[in-house]
Amino acid sequence: MTPENIKQLRKKFKCSQEELSRILGVTTATLSRWENGQATPSAKNLEQLEFLKQKLSKEDPANLKKILLIVGVSFTAMAPVGLMMSGLIDKNNIVERVKGLFNKK
Numbered sequence: 001m002t003p004e005n006i007k008q009l010r011k012k013f014k015c016s017q018e019e020l021s022r023i024l025g026v027t028t029a030t031l032s033r034w035e036n037g038q039a040t041p042s043a044k045n046l047e048q049l050e051f052l053k054q055k056l057s058k059e060d061p062a063n064l065k066k067i068l069l070i071v072g073v074s075f076t077a078m079a080p081v082g083l084m085m086s087g088l089i090d091k092n093n094i095v096e097r098v099k100g101l102f103n104k105k
Helices: 003-012 017-024 028-036 043-056 061-074 080-086 091-103
Strands: none
Touching: 003 028, 003 043, 017 028, 017 043, 017 061, 017 080, 043 061, 043 080, 061 080, 061 091
């Protein structure tokens, strides 16, 4: 994935560099270096970027971004996109988790 492809993916996803870096589990500086061609994503990060690209072709970018950012707040041990790729989270279980936060007494 070229630096321009990464930047285009972020724009299609309607994310700031800070938001996408949180979703990918990297620093904002790292993402900036990828977009400027000063560094290359690792194989794991390339796999995550490709996964996001595929998900964006099937899902609404705004909803997907919200889900992944909520996951980033709820689960901090792994990058949100990594959790989605692993099958540990999906839209339905995130919606249920968020509902549960509001239904607690």
